[in-house]
Amino acid sequence: MQQLTTDHSAPLAPLRFAFRRPSGWTLSAAFVALIIATPILTVLGFLFYPSGDTWQHLVDTVLADYVTNSLLLMLGVAVGAGSIGICTAWLTSMYSFPGRPLFVWALLLPLAMPAYIIAFTYTGMFEVAGPVQEWIREHFNLRYGEYWFPEIRSLGGAISMLSLVLYPYVYLLARSAFLDQSVCALEASRTLGCGPWRSFFFVALPLARPAIVTGLSLALMETLADYGTVQYFGISTFTTGIFRTWFGLDDSVAAAQLSGLLMTFVFVLILLERWSRRQARFHHATNRYQTLPNIKLPPLMGWMAALACLLPLFFGFLLPVGQLAQWAVMTFTEMVNEDFYELMMNSFLLAGAAAVLTLIPALILGYGNRNHATPLSRFLVRLSAMGYAIPGTVIAIGVLIPFGALDNSVDGWMLEHFSISTGLIFSGTVFILLFAYMVRFFTVSLNTIESGLAKIRPSLDESAKTMGYGGLEILRHVHLPIMKGSLLTALIIVFVDVLKELPATLVLRPFNFNTLAVRAFELASDERLADSSTAAIAIVCVSIIPVILLSRTIAHSRAGQS
């Protein structure tokens, strides 16, 4: 091989071909992945304990329910969130119709709404004893049982709630893919005789597949990990089963085995995603970019398109926020005080710190995996990415145990050698909470960065190398500017996710430290819905701003635009 720089290790040249010395990137990637995977490995470690008769009891009674319901939930949300997300993304990318500039960013708004909040709100509105049905009964002089009304607290209800709240993941990623696509490919397909529908299904959709699959897998992992909604609706899934087994039957081993089964589902999901990408290359074939056509739709089609975009926005955001706002106004003077502002500051700072901290390992791993991957590092990266699908409480337990052990052994060691008790260093502080967030939301950062990196042609790297740039410099001067959109996306999604996060925060937070999510949940689960509305609305409002910023970045990040 020709080398353009002097080769100081020439004497060892023959050995080079015998084995590859792991590069610094691979080592640090593996190290980071291992740290993040530790809580997951802790939970999995329980699987090697001897299984008691609890597992048999579960198999005999409820396991079939858990599996069926989880599968149905996933299927329903895949169809629901997938169709809403893809449909709206395509409409807003390609066509011009009334209200489109508004919908472009407004369709992201449900991202700001936590799933459990929307579940509580809709239940409060549509349940049998709620105002809507009461109105129906009064106005039509009916009693319960004499009329049909969809039962909100059901599997169908849960699927609807989750689809409404999770479709923005698919919308976001599909839209950035559609925006980035080469118009040339589309135009070429049109000249070859494809109509608009065919070029959508056979050209644009397949090209956008990695983004769509990423968006769907994020949505499905959130679905698998959801606890608040399914618990409130009375649906037995893996998450409720894990809680019940861990805390009700007090059997950590059986609960860990359930978690293991859940993680197998996730693993299959991830493998499917990888397999669907296989050999295909999705980077841009050419540097020539035309502006997107923005086809103007005829009036009737235009209004239908507007309606198609309005419906998810209305049900996923406008209606629940309207109800929350009404409750918040009612309870404003009672609930908003100094305490409340402290709550807001805590939530904000926590989310911001977590977003930044999660980006660093994601960059290291994404980058390391791209250029210097070994099968081991690839495996570790996939393992550490599973945190997203694991219920927050399980991660919290998985984080508590190693840090508790670490703290206690450091304390023990210090006591032995220096007679100083260091007490708890990590547990009981914000650090352990931030770490849990990192484990849980690492996937989000990683996936977003990886799809950003996938857009960069390998030849860019190669030409930079011929100009003398080393690895880190390529990252700084070449990749980061191109990936700015992806980085910002990753930061923002993690920020909003942490703001909404509930179960891990509940378990791990330090003394006298509450977040908006905790406050909203405690009040809502006590059926003090009106009182919880101020905290809920604050979460939503704070989350809206980054969501809008996000959509503007997407709109302007089309390559080839100034």
Added chain:
Amino acid sequence: MNDWIKLLVPALALTLLSAPVLAAEEVNVYSARKEALIKPLLERFTQQTGIKVNLLTGKAKTLLKRLQSEGRNTPADMLLTTDAGNLHAATAAGLLQPVDSALLKAAVPRNLRDPNDRWYALSIRSRVMAYSKKRVKASELSTYEDLADPKWKGRLCIRSSSNIYNQSLLASLIRHNGAEQAEEWAKGVVANMARPPKGNDRAQVMAVAVGICDIAIINTYYMGVMLEKDERQKKAASQVSIFFPNQGGRGAHINISGAGIIKGAKHRENAIRLLEFLVSDEAQLWYAKVNHEYPVKAGIPVSDIVMAWGYPFKQDGLNVGELGRYNADAVKVFDRAGWK
């Protein structure tokens, strides 16, 4: 590299700044009771004694897991929780230390404290029947066991078996009647349910008011809260009446909220003072009047709302710690009976 260090340093600073600083006079409480229900009382304590109370709320079982993993170095001094099952679990995990206080023993009856002095009850609640005034006569009601009778088919509303209060009720039935009969009972109740379990206790009362079912099983204090809350809940709650089961026999099932001192507590004396404050007349009166619970101390009056249901009533004299012993069995029985 420099850019990354610039990000790491503030993150570390944030961590260090937020590490808890141990002040002089304070006590650290892990509470499974919600903040709103307990904070005013704790603030009274601080006013009277000058001892600052640091509060962390959470679900009982997650607090237990946290205590277990924190081990010897836990910052917590006191565990405050509802349901005797949770207190039993804490003692079984070796988390609580005995407190031999004459004041506590005088205030709390024997069946409401740990035989080894590791926890004490602070308030009592009973799990009772709330029946529709229009569709059910009090004379038709008798015992918990009777609820499995086919005459109640399609007329019962009761919450999910994943809730600890139901688990404790079933635990008491296992203790009194044996596991087999308890399972038969659970199956009978499931057959009589008007709908699969949804929502919490208050939702069951709302269901009775709407006409979905005729009897709901709830904890007494929820009725008190509903009658004082917003109009909708008040309207629903006034359409039901309370019935105490098993009055002719062993008495109605009761449960408690209680507290214990954590083993290795750094502020043991302060924690004991807080515990003694919580059984004082003032605190017991607060539990009764504001929370609509039953006080553990004799001679404390209950709220007017609670009085109207009939007080005193015959209470199951079982030591409430027993409810925890049979908790795991109860969960299994629920699973076998198909009680979701």
